[in-house]
Amino acid sequence: MTISRDTLHTLCPLHALLDRHGRIVQAGPTLIKLFDSPVQGERFLDLFEVYRPRAVTAMAGLLQTEGRKLHLRIRLGKRTSLKGVLFPAANGGALINLSFGIAVVDAVRDFSLTGNDFAITDLAIEMLYLVEAKSAAMDSSRRLNTRLQGARLAAEEQAFTDTLTGLKNRRALDHILERLKRTGSDFTVIHLDLDFFKQVNDTDGHAAGDRVLQCVARTMVELTRKDDTVARVGGDEFVIVLPNAMERERLQALCSQLIQRIEAPILHDGKACHVSASIGIARTMGKPVELETLSEQADIALYASKRAGRARFTFFDDTQKATLSQQTSAIAGE
Known part of the structure; x- marks a missing residue:
């Protein structure tokens, strides 16, 4: 045949x-x-x-x-x-x-x-179907993993972000400070507190207060570098972390700009809101310093600025700590 x-x-x-x-x-x-x-x-x-x-x-x-x-x-x-x-x-x-x-x-x-x-x-036909099914399943799995990874990253970002200002929150700040401590490099912590913010909230309402906080946050981001961290750690309290050593003159210039910009009137519903900023600065200065100690030093320098008349910045030194306990309670309520 x-x-x-x-x-x-x-x-x-x-x-x-x-x-x-x-x-x-x-x-x-x-x-x-x-x-x-x-x-x-x-x-x-x-x-x-x-x-x-x-x-x-x-x-x-x-x-x-x-x-x-x-x-x-x-x-x-x-x-x-x-x-x-x-x-x-x-x-x-x-x-x-x-x-x-x-x-x-x-x-x-x-x-x-x-x-x-x-x-x-040919049995190869059945195998081809299996290969195609496996490929489709793998593609689907990859897409799902991508979505899950995106959702996880979004959740992590949300967990580390202050929802009102878009700045980092205290949890994110703690992670960043721990990482900087492990590197052993010098860094600077700036503690900034708004003056007269309570009056804005009491007189003009919380919506005006929120507007002020958002404008202040934007100002701080604009004046700092990409690698710096700006975090909101309380109602009207902010912390700026500057990695790597920064000269005293540059820190003075930065803080002066911050105070000047924050003192500019902020409009809300046609009305000007006025606040200022008091700043405390603490630096590692080439010495190993516990994070809690560094934070305390920035707080002490901040309250020194408050005592000196507000709308100013102060670098921490050991002489400030001796007088802190006598005046902290009264200043904190302002």
Whole structure:
């Protein structure tokens, strides 16, 4: 019985029909796709290396493998492995069927094969469905993981952000200070407290107070560097952390700008709200300092600014601590 060319293409899309010299006289459509070029007229053994059951170098040796499983690999390019079986054909030629022997996953990846490149009854079709299903599941999983990661980052950001001003909150500040402490590098802590903020809240209402806090926060962000941290740690209390050593003159200039900008009237519903800022500054100065101690030093310097008349800045020194206990209670209520 003679099998037509179209029938062979359908039943064995990955086949080669050889003449008695071992040249390909007919090739299945999938075989042609593997080489992306015509293969008719080429010697089969020039295209494929047969390495089991034994090395085969000529057509005579190839014919001796009749009915046995052949292990082959493509000689050039991606060196894809295949398995096949040989049957003698007319005039000393042979039919080699490779349709069930290609590594499906690798072939799909390397040669962009689809279900149309395999016989309808081939188990490779089922494997292709599994590969596609796995790919779709992995894509879905990646998208879900991306959304979950985004949600986690958003939740973390929300947990470290003051909702009114958009600044960092005390929890974020603690993390940043701990990280700076571990690095061992110098940094500066500026404690800023608004003067007369209570009067704004009492006279103009909490909406006006919120407007003032938002404007003050924007001012501090505008005057500080990208790597600096600005945090709201209380109702009208803010902390600025400046990593790396900063000269005293630069800190003075920064604090002067902060006070000047914050003293500018802030409009709310057509009415001007007036506040000022008192500032305390504490620096590590090349010495290991506990974070609690550094925070206390900035607080002491802040209250020194309050005692001196407000709307000013003060650098911490040890002489300030002696007089703090006598006046802290009265000043804190203002």
